[in-house]
Amino acid sequence: MSKDKKLATEPAAGAALAAQPVKEKRESIWKDVFAGIVSNKASLISGIFILLLVIIALVTKFVPGVLPYDPYAQNLSESLMGPSAAHWFGTDIQGRDIFSRVLVGTQITLTVGLAAVAISLTIGVLLGSIAGYRGGKTDTVIMRVMDMMLAIPSILLAIAIMAALGPGIEKAVVAIGLVSIPEYARIVRSEILAIKENDYVAAARVVGDSNAAIIFRHVLPNVLPSIIVRATLGISTAILDAAALGFLGLGVQPPAAEWGDMLGRGRNELFRAPWLMIFPGMAITLTVLAFNLLGDGIRDGLDPKARKR
């Protein structure tokens, strides 16, 4: 009798103990993320750069008249003017100020990057959790569908989805979000396979926690470090994909300013007006570079072993 009682209480105590460290662990994860960013000069500069982009996006959206020129207003008398004191990045074929358009383009780039990652993250984490936690046939079916999606190059899949849905920024977000789902599902599944064997998960199961509660309370917090790193790097992939769709004419509708779309439209004037290609391209590269460096810094913070390598 006493042995049975001991067996019944031990896991419950284990679960209670497990709940406490998880909360602390969650707080310490964000501390590690911050420490990772601050301890690495490149990732700190990248973080500041991204913060600056967010401020630019918000200010250009909500403070009218802050830009030197209206980014959408055509002025054919100033068509294709090179960089000058009046127009720092020159003008496009319709005489619009490229500097203003690059600044206002941060809105679309950041929105697409974050929204697309939000979609792939939510669905990918959900599918990966179910596959990893349930195992068996559910796992096989979900992961085979992920394999099928991975067998098609993501940009080709995104182009096909965009062609079916029609152009538009919301549709680009959906297309880019959908094609990245398998990456998140795979990462989460493999982490969960390792984590679910831990004692504290068994303990939670014994005290009667539902599967959803176990996944959200005990398993996902432990997968969080991998997800944070992947999501940061995922934003840069999403920005690159969005720029590619824009470049091919499948992204935004005119006159919206999007960096990839600006490159696509300026291509015919490449030799006559190279500034049409240089500045939006630099904006994409620097933004993607910043998210990549930030992701590296965060990884260093969360996985000190990576720093040594």
Place this chain on the structure above:
Amino acid sequence: MLKYILKRILMVIPVLLGVTIIIFLITRVLAPDPAPVVLGEHATPEAMATWRADNGLDSPIWMQYINFIVGAVQGDLGMSYYTHQPVTAEIAARFPATAELAICAIIVASLLGVTLGVLAAVKKNKLADNVSMLIALVGVSMPIFWSGILLILLFAGILHVLPSSGRVTPLLQPTGGTGFFILDTIMRADWTALGDVLIHLILPTLALSLYSMAIITRMTRSSMLETLNADYIRTARAKGLKKGTVNIKHALRNAMLPVSTVIGLQFGSLLGGALLTETVFAWPGIGKFAVDCVLKSDFPVVQGIVLLVAVIFVIMNLVVDIVYAYLDPRIKYGAKEEG
């Protein structure tokens, strides 16, 4: 080993069937009716109905899918809505251009990537390491089409030393043959044409290889660093072997196993990059063709190209897995235990 290979080959079939279902759902269920796009907005409803019937689009979707699969198994992927040529012929005419570009790109990416990666690992935390890592970082951060545009601007627009588009000067184009221009010109001993083909290949190859090169550099560096810390390397050094010999003969050979996997997988993803590179360089391959066909709703061609790319991707994965299993006995035995 044979059982493992058979098991992996059998797993390919459901993946490819799934790919056809995904692309069928996108092009035939999600996509709007292609009739007004192909025939023009002003076509009469009767003309559109006849066109749909001619192209088998009036039957239920499951029937269309079965017809597609039955045809695909026999090598018939349907007809292009525009050229009315078989999709297989349209793809076959353009595939060598893409394959030639992708093969050149993976060779360049591997050579440069492994060299930079080894240099970075051997000279860890020194200038060579920092420069290699910077190149790798910029390589993964630059949009593939933008690097192409910059190369065109510099080498064609400013220096005027390399052509900005196309595969070959039209007058020198080899006709007939395999469609692989390097091979065709060598077989005919037409060295002028070969030089012209190679010159046209330089910029698109560089643009396409940049991303893969960056990935290979990073992988080689981390794999080399891991190997350089191994006990047998220390032993080799303790025996008094020269540093270069240890680095190349002992470390690099062992570090190449994971690197070769990445190279294999990169070849598949290069085909995705080819879509954009070919558009920038007006390269007459399946990448540019796929983009054109998607934009004008030529869905039989899109289905065919996606299927072809998926087949190549899956085969590359299969080859990588089998080679890895052959080189790393743990995988073989794992499969044996499972089976």
